Amino acid sequence: MSIDDAIKPILKDPVCGMTVTELSSHVFKYQDKPVYFCSAGCKTKFAADPAKYLADDSSSDTPKSETNPTSAETIPTGTIYTCPMHPEVRQDHAGACPKCGMALEPEMPSLDDGESPELADFKRRFIWTLPLTIIVTFLAMLGHRLQWFEMATQSWIELVLSLPIVLWAGWPFFMRGFQSVVNRSPNMWTLIGLGTSAAFIYSVVATVMPNVFPASFMAMGRVSVYFEAAAVIISLTLLGQILELKARSQTSAAIKSLLGLSPKTARRINTDGIEEDVPLTHVHVGDLLRIRPGEKVPVDGVVTEGGSAVDESMLTGEPMPVTKGIGDKLIGATLNTNGAMVMRSEKVGSQTVLANIVQMVIQAQRSKAPMQHMADQVAGYFVVTVVSIALTTFFVWGFFGPEPSWVFGLINSVAVLIIACPCALGLATPMSIMVATGKAATQGVLFRDAAAIENFRKVDTLIVDKTGTLTEGKPRFNQALATSGYTEDEVLRLAASLDQGSEHPLADAIVKAAREKDLVIDKVDNFESSTGIGVRGNLNGKQLALGNTALMEQLNIQIESIKAQADELRATGASVMYLAADGQLAGLLSVSDPIKENTVEALDNLKASGMRVIMATGDGLLTAKSVAEKLGIEEFYGEVKPADKLALVDKLQKEGRIVAMAGDGINDAPALAKADVGVAMGTGTDVAMNSAQVTLVKGDLRGIAQARAISEQTIANMKQNLGFAFVYNALGVPLAAGVLYPFTGWLLSPMIAALAMSLSSVSVITNALRLKATSIQLPTQRTN
Secondary structure, eight states: OOHHHHSOSSOBOTTTOOBOOTTOSEEEEETTEEEEESSHHHHHHHHHOHHHHHHHHHSOSSOHHHHOOSSTTTSOTTOOEEOSSOTTOEESSOOBOTTTOOBOEESSOOTTOOSOHHHHHHHHHHHHHHHHHHHHHHHHHHHHHHTOSOHHHHHHHHHHHHHHIIIIITHHHHHHHHHHHHTTOOOHHHHHHHHHHHHHHHHHHHHHOGGGSOGGGEETTEEOOOHHHHHHHHHHHHHHHHHHHHHHHHTTHHHHHHHTTSOSEEEEEOTTSOEEEEEGGGOOTTOEEEEOTTOBOOSEEEEEEEOEEEEOHHHHOOOSOEEEOTTOEEOTTOEEOSOOEEEEEEEOGGGSHHHHHHHHHHHHHTSOOHHHHHHHHHHHHHHHHHHHHHHHHHHHHHHHSSSSHHHHHHHHHHHHHHHOOHHHHHHHHHHHHHHHHHHHHHTTEEESSHHHHHHHTTOOEEEEOSTTTTBOSOOEEEEEEEOTTOOHHHHHHHHHHHHTTOOOHHHHHHHHHHHHTTOOOOOOEEEEEETTTEEEEEETTEEEEEEOHHHHHHTTOOOHHHHHHHHHHHHTTOEEEEEEETTEEEEEEEEEOOBOTTHHHHHHHHHHTTOEEEEEOSSOHHHHHHHHHHHTOOEEEOSOOHHHHHHHHHHHHHTTOOEEEEEOSGGGHHHHHHSSEEEEETTSOHHHHHHOSEEETTOOTHHHHHHHHHHHHHHHHHHHHHHHHHHHHHHHHHHHHTTTHHHHOOOOOHHHHHHHHHHHHHHHHHHHHGGGGOOOOOOOOOOO
16 A cells, blocks of 8 residues: 555544644654654654554554444453452453353443343343243143143143253353363352253153153153243243342442543643644643643643642542642542643553552452452352252152152252352352442542451551651751751752652652752762662762761761751651761751641541551651650651561561551551551552552541441451351252251242242342442540
8 A cells, every 4th residue: 555545635643543634743754755643652653663554554444343343342352351259260252250150241341331241141031931931830830720731742832832941041051050060160050050951851751751750750640840940940040140240230330430530532732732632542641731620630640830629539539629730740530620720641541540540449359358268168069069968859858758759859959959059159258349349449448459358357556657648748848957068058959969869758848949949959970769768879079868867877977966956846846857978967957747637537536446556757756756746646666767667567466466557658668568458648659559458549547447447347248148148058958958848848949949049149249239338437536
């Protein structure tokens, strides 16, 4: 194909497919012809391999929806399917789980998801065969009284009517049962397949070759047949699956609601000043985007012009809008209320806060709670035990039951196979986890896995960092003090030059103060960060060090000359850093970090729940003491290194404590990973969030009390589900086996057993869905 054919009169970016104009500043000459692009990123990709994009563009002029009208529009390419009960099962196409036979579902739900293909298939099978099931059941129950046919003829009529029910409507169940045997993973479908096929095959033989049965099998002029049992079991199982699939679809509602928060388009300001609405997928890092009143923020970025109050409640749970101005960060999918802003995009696609929240929710939903491992172990022996009970039932009734004893044996053994439901047992914990993680995400609490949900309720000790956790994490520079030979501005300039490479919030305050004073900030060589104590580097041949007392002691720097002044500043709650140059003390810098407005309320809630709160900070002891006294924290540690925090966690764990660690910085990462539950502030570093099992999106400590309440509610719900599953099977199996028959004359029809089996799974899912409506009750500070 020539370049003339590739570039149509209506210009299109060959990389992303976006419509562009000749006014675009992103132009690339190819074969002496201009190719226009929507952005520099697309232009760079094209320049690396023009033939690739021109070939893709020319491959077909027919939309995919026309050439392949299947699921190309509704199911994204590369969709991974997984099992709710066995998340380790992952494949690139729909189907049934090889372990439990449950329908696989997309790992990442889509807003475009229509009705599940399996749900539609089961509905069709159920609707088309339900009339046949009703007729077969009617004949079985009343045919001998109505005497429309001879009983032998009626058996043939029931056989013909049952064939499409069993061989078509029930075919997916038999295939799943067969796969369970092939994969040596017996499950619910093994039992249904055995029970239904036993009833059906027996009835076929009784109809086709009645003479092979003894006279004791005869009743009302024919050998007893149970086509209605097989038909009703399959119809009720289909109904149960339809109800279950509908209920399961609601567990992904939280993820879909999160996906729905993101706008579909963004208004981009091109380099020539022209504004245009573009699909969100065409927004690149560095693009300038206009956000008008009432519009959603399209991606993560920073305000470059204007200001407004932004409603972040959909992601953080915080009801009050947050004022944003030039230089402030914006989170994609939040709502601009009344002002107009221009932002520069910094994170797009899978890198945004919203995308990370969705991924964390999915990861948590697909993980297994420790409690589920017990259920899995029980379920592993469950099917074998049930089959053994069914065989025992058959022979005990056959040898010792009333006539026709073997018929009673067959029907009761089929009832045992059908009523037993390992599915309810297997769904007990995953459904609770899926609902709970979705609910927590809407409250700004992200659980990484199911173990975090289960363990949080056990936590009795919380270690909190100060900066960014108890305080705002947005320190403000107070003052600089200089020793002889230096001025205060020089101390600030040297410290700011050194702090350019530090990730700590205190460093950002110092750099910002130096820039406000228009001080020259130079580049530092050989920069080195000693996490938790300070930084070092070389500036114009001068060896600089900036940090706390621990760093000064490590470098043998004498600080006695201004130690008293430092202590006075720390007593007010300020953080103090010493600056040394060429082995000599040059001065100190004081930075204060205001306590968060909600910290006191959060600590009151935690103390009311009986939790022991300990503060561990890298700041000096006097600073730590001042903050602890203001917050009513009785245990605190100052000038703590990362290794010290790690040792503190280990010490408490050895004392038998269940420890949670809350922090936001790189220096907190080791302790976050070591703690029984690590809690990272969403406003902190990526390293901290990657080390923790729980993330508080807003960085609000009140989220810890919320997380604990959600944990307690979820575990209670899981116990209810497991208890119901155990009790249901403990009562149902003996009843189906006829244990009560000698005392009460009660027997359980296989049809009733099928209904009970189907409703058991639905009841477990319905109970799990109750979590969505359960309010979170936080404890309040106890009064004397």
